[in-house]
């Protein structure tokens with residue numbers, strides 16, 4: 221009697237054997253390899269047809285039905301490393317190139333930008349009460365914390381309040397919730413401060429100088445975001461023109477200091493009174509040097525920004541998913557057909573997808589989340605969407621932004637990658653003996669796609685694990701061979 225395979229092997233292996241028996245196992249493997257280890261690929265069903273309108277001839281056609289598994293897999297494209305390490309690496313690499321191009325040129329940005337004044341600026345939140353710290357004094361020697369202990373570098377209490385009972389949690393959450401607005405007001409004040417410092421009318425300054433920004437948010441241990449930004453001076457027509465001679469790094473440094481001190485937002489609330497949102501006293505303005513020499517090189521700065529761009533609030537020890545119950549959007553009730561409020565059955569009226577008290581987080585993060593949730597009940601803060609963003613401690617998630625003039629866009633980089641893949645596919649077609657398409661013909665493309673599901677088949681998951689292993693090994697080798705900044709290239 222022959223043993224039945226179904227009883228002795230795992231379902232994943234059984235599925236892999238099934239895949240190996242499809243009409244084109246090479247293509248199955250290729251599809252998985254193209255995803256470069258994405259953890260939750262999108263499964264699509266549909267077709268794309270490219271025709272020559274003059275001859276009505278079909279130049280290219282693709283149908284997911286023809287795939288051995290009957291569907292097309294595409295990457296999830298998630299930016300966050302905690303969700304998809306593979307796609308976040310692609311995002312980090314794109315961000316690196318975007319920031320790098322804005323600093324040293326390339327990818328449609330003039331190479332002369334590397335001679336423009338450029339600064340790496342860090343802006344922080346003010347204090348909302350004393351926290352446990354681990355900071356060396358000015359001689360570099362470790363300094364004991366206010367609590368009298370010498371905390372090790374990885375002590376989980378670092379950044380948490382010395383006295384949680386008196387810590388201004390409301391102020392901290394509202395600061396995070398307004399940080400983006402504070403930044404945009406800062407950019408306006410920066411222009412004003414620069415004009416004032418140089419003694420030039422605002423209008424003349426605006427006509428002669430363009431200021432472009434690229435910024436990224438990072439969470440500090442105390443649960444507040446701070447911003448790292450690249451600021452560059454350009455001439456009147458942007459990156460292709462040199463800035464006027466008076467627009468120096470030193471002038472920028474003075475103007476940042478003035479703007480940091482002056483930028484403020486006043487918010488009023490019947491429940492909590494008047495609050496003023498300002499920057500903290502600690503800010504940094506460092507010159508960015510051209511490739512190779514100096515403390516902060518183009519590559520180093522681009523590397524920092526790329527790294528921060530793939531993180532969310534993990535640094536502050538919170539969770540990476542919204543706590544808002546989706547069916548009732550946090551309200552705890554849904555409107556029934558009769559117009560009356562019905563208790564939401566998904567969250568049992570709590571409004572939370574997971575109860576805050578059960579989250580696997582530290583007390584400080586939990587208190588920030590709780591405060592955000594409580595403030596979310598106030599109608600004057602409805603626009604801050606604090607229920608949706610409570611897990612981000614109030615910050616509404618625009619992790620990296622840049623002004624239009626700064627550099628190329630992530631979309632352009634994605635288009636470039638798509639074009640490269642199409643060119644690859646085209647080259648393969650030519651090798652297979654198909655006629656080439658004439659570049660001068662205008663072709664018409666029609667397509668129709670529908671979403672099927674997310675994830676791999678069990679057998680594909682095994683292939684993906686192999687792909688991840690291979691690329692991890694390739695990365696290790698690349699890292700050994702190259703210097704820090706070049707790894708992203």
Ligand SMILES: [Zn+2]
Nearest residue numbers: 258296304307
């Ligand atoms: Zn992915």
Ligand SMILES: [Zn+2]
Nearest residue numbers: 352353365367
């Ligand atoms: Zn301490």
Ligand SMILES: [Zn+2]
Nearest residue numbers: 545548564567
């Ligand atoms: Zn609900």
